[in-house]
Amino acid sequence: MAESNPMKNQPTDTAPDPLKAAWDEIQRLGLEPYVAELDVNGLTVIPPEIACPGDLKSRLLEAILDTAEDEKGFRPDLETGKTLKNYKGRYASEESGGDSPFGALLQCMVLKGRVFEEALMNPVHLAMATYLCGYSTILSSMTCFMKGPNETCLDLHSDCFLPDPWPSHAMLSASTYLLTDFSREDGCTAYVPGSHRLCRRPRPEEISIGEGGNPNAVPVEGKAGSLMVWHGNTWHGAYNRTNKGVRVSLNMLLARPHMRTEEDLADRVPEEVLDRNSARFAILTHQGLFYGFTSGEDAGRRVERASKYQMEYAEENGGLASVNPFFMHLHG
Ligand SMILES: O=C(O)CCC(=O)C(=O)O
Numbered sequence: 497m498a499e500s501n502p503m504k505n506q507p508t509d510t511a512p513d514p515l516k517a518a519w520d521e522i523q524r525l526g527l528e529p530y531v532a533e534l535d536v537n538g539l540t541v542i543p544p545e546i547a548c549p550g551d552l553k554s555r556l557l558e559a560i561l562d563t564a565e566d567e568k569g570f571r572p573d574l575e576t577g578k579t580l581k582n583y584k585g586r587y588a589s590e591e592s593g594g595d596s597p598f599g600a601l602l603q604c605m606v607l608k609g610r611v612f613e614e615a616l617m618n619p620v621h622l623a624m625a626t627y628l629c630g631y632s633t634i635l636s637s638m639t640c641f642m643k644g645p646n647e648t649c650l651d652l653h654s655d656c657f658l659p660d661p662w663p664s665h666a667m668l669s670a671s672t673y674l675l676t677d678f679s680r681e682d683g684c685t686a687y688v689p690g691s692h693r694l695c696r697r698p699r700p701e702e703i704s705i706g707e708g709g710n711p712n713a714v715p716v717e718g719k720a721g722s723l724m725v726w727h728g729n730t731w732h733g734a735y736n737r738t739n740k741g742v743r744v745s746l747n748m749l750l751a752r753p754h755m756r757t758e759e760d761l762a763d764r765v766p767e768e769v770l771d772r773n774s775a776r777f778a779i780l781t782h783q784g785l786f787y788g789f790t791s792g793e794d795a796g797r798r799v800e801r802a803s804k805y806q807m808e809y810a811e812e813n814g815g816l817a818s819v820n821p822f823f824m825h826l827h828g
């Protein structure tokens with residue numbers, strides 16, 4: 497293995513600089529204003545013409561409706577939203593109307609078709625996620641929300657379920673494709689600008705939104721096809737939907753590789769899916785991780801597999817990911 501290690505004989509002064517590479521990519525894609533807003537406010541919305549080149553938005557929406565039909569037994573009616581009106585589902589809250597603040601959920605989406613792989617690998621998404629969490633970041637979850645008219649707002653929270661205080665750099669990068677328009681009446685996301693710098697979860701008296709709620713919460717509005725990106729510390733929630741119809745969105749939560757992820761993908765990604773994607777896709781979908789073994793034998797298997805994918809990734813990008821235990825030549 498050491499033979500194919502592209503870092504092996506590389507003098508330190510020519511080692512690639514991940515910060516420079518990330519910034520070069522941000523400039524190539526024209527994302528500087530969105531990175532600035534993300535730094536200042538903790539959240540930004542990248543418009544459809546940059547975020548969803550080609551017909552990505554419509555293909556994602558169609559694939560989600562097909563998946564909903566398969567898994568939920570009905571195809572959401574985007575015009576009327578009647579199949580999803582006051583949807584009870586998981587997380588339904590008895591306090592306000594008894595319906596779910598999320599609507600209906602579809603989970604573990606990345607393995608449900610090529611278009612979801614494309615959504616993850618969209619260079620605009622990866623540039624923003626890399627800016628927040630680095631080249632070794634991994635997918636924590638890919639989840640779809642389909643929300644019809646409802647009563648219940650989603651309280652402010654951060655997706656970082658670590659004890660606070662949190663570090664100021666992002667442990668998580670969260671991005672959501674808006675697949676239908678987002679306005680206050682559409683039941684859009686809410687957030688508190690600047691909350692990523694507080695490095696703590698909101699206190700109980702700070703979590704509610706809407707009338708009488710946290711006065712610092714603002715709606716996140718955007719056109720269908722936009723990509724909303726936020727720092728893992730940022731406090732966010734969602735307004736209830738007063739319009740008819742359905743709000744459809746696809747969320748991708750990425751984590752630094754030492755974090756426990758929501759989904760466990762290590763042994764679930766079929767070879768054909770890995771074969772048709774880059775080495776970075778394999779890293780994102782946990783093929784470069786060996787933690788989580790269940791026996792010595794399993795540890796050996798996982799280390800071997802993880803080192804293969806880590807080496808391929810290092811070859812693909814010239815060693816930009818700084819976390820690679822296999823460079824120690826322990827197994828070479
Ligand atoms: O439904 C929303 O707009 C927010 C959902 C949420 O909390 C999340 O995606 O992390």
Ligand SMILES: [Fe+2]
Binds near residue numbers: 654655732
């Ligand atoms: Fe959240």
